[in-house]
Amino acid sequence: MTVPASQETAPQGVEAQYRQALDQGRFLIQRCTGCDRAVFYPRMICPHCGADSLAWITPDGRGTVYSTTVVRRKPDAGGDYNVALVDLQEGVRLMSRVEGLAPEAVRIGMAVRAQVAQQDGRGLVVFVPCKEAQ
Numbered sequence: 284m285t286v287p288a289s290q291e292t293a294p295q296g297v298e299a300q301y302r303q304a305l306d307q308g309r310f311l312i313q314r315c316t317g318c319d320r321a322v323f324y325p326r327m328i329c330p331h332c333g334a335d336s337l338a339w340i341t342p343d344g345r346g347t348v349y350s351t352t353v354v355r356r357k358p359d360a361g362g363d364y365n366v367a368l369v370d371l372q373e374g375v376r377l378m379s380r381v382e383g384l385a386p387e388a389v390r391i392g393m394a395v396r397a398q399v400a401q402q403d404g405r406g407l408v409v410f411v412p413c414k415e416a417q
C-alpha cells in the first residue's frame with residue numbers, strides 16, 4: 284500500500300469498493316486471512332482477531348432467514364415489503380429483503396439465495412427462495 288490514507292480518500296475505502304462491485308452485479312464479502320473467518324459489513328480490520336488482512340471473496344450465496352418483518356407501505360408508495368436478516372453459509376448476517384413471494388410469506392429458517400438487483404442505478408443484494416429446498 285503506497286497510497287497514503289487521508290480524510291479525502293476515506294470514501295474510496297472498503298465500503299466504496301463493496302458498492303462499486305455491487306453496482307457491477309457482484310456481491311462480495313470479506314474473509315480474514317488471519318483467522319479465516321468471514322466478515323460483513325466491509326471493514327478494514329477483522330472484528331474477530333484484529334488483523335488488517337481482509338480479502339474479498341464471492342460468497343456461495345446460500346443463506347437462511349434469521350428474522351423477517353413486513354414493512355407496511357401504502358400501495359401508491361410501492362406496497363408492503365419484506366425486511367429480513369439473513370445468515371449466509373459463510374457465517375455472516377446481513378439485513379436485506381426476500382423477494383419473489385408475498386412479504387408475509389417469508390418464514391424464519393427459509394432457505395434463500397442471494398442475487399444482485401438493480402435499483403435506481405445501484406446494485407442491491409436481495410434474496411429469493413431456494414427452489415430446490417421447497
Ligand SMILES: [Zn+2]
Pocket residue numbers: 315316317318319320329330331332333334
Ligand atoms: Zn481475523
